[in-house]
Amino acid sequence: MTENILSNIPTTLPEELTTVLQEGNGVRIERIVSTGHRSPDGFWYDQSEHEWVMVLQGAARLQFGHHVVELVMGDSINIPAHQKHRVEWTSPDEPTV
């Protein structure tokens, strides 16, 4: 009945791992695990969906234009649809969830 989001986290992954935890009514809740992954140079996400992100473990740096935002445990950020962004860095030391 419950699901622990910090369990069953691979320590190395060929690419970012996204798992859908819940979906419906126009909402999707995902767990994203990165083990040092970053967006390719020059790649920008341009999504039709709004995205609200929270870091549960590890650390990440998101780039918005020339601005870089660092996220550590507990940090959240709201990314409105079509706000271009990329994952500039994720921690190589532990999986970032």
Next chain:
Amino acid sequence: MTENILSNIPTTLPEELTTVLQEGNGVRIERIVSTGHRSPDGFWYDQSEHEWVMVLQGAARLQFGHHVVELVMGDSINIPAHQKHRVEWTSPDEPTV
């Protein structure tokens, strides 16, 4: 631009503290802090909204009928609309987020 969900957590509260972090498009993201609070005896939530909950810190026990579910850090649970439930217990030792 970022907001840390584990910052500015009161250690004692007269009652449960709910803060809306984001709202729109039929979705509301809330932070709920409990410092030992529980639902009154015989009280049951019967919500028209679906609720997905994750524990970031502390611990809680939710009651569904005669069934009690314990949630610790990283545990998540989906509570469909109108599934009656109550907060049977939250940790008295640290704020539960």
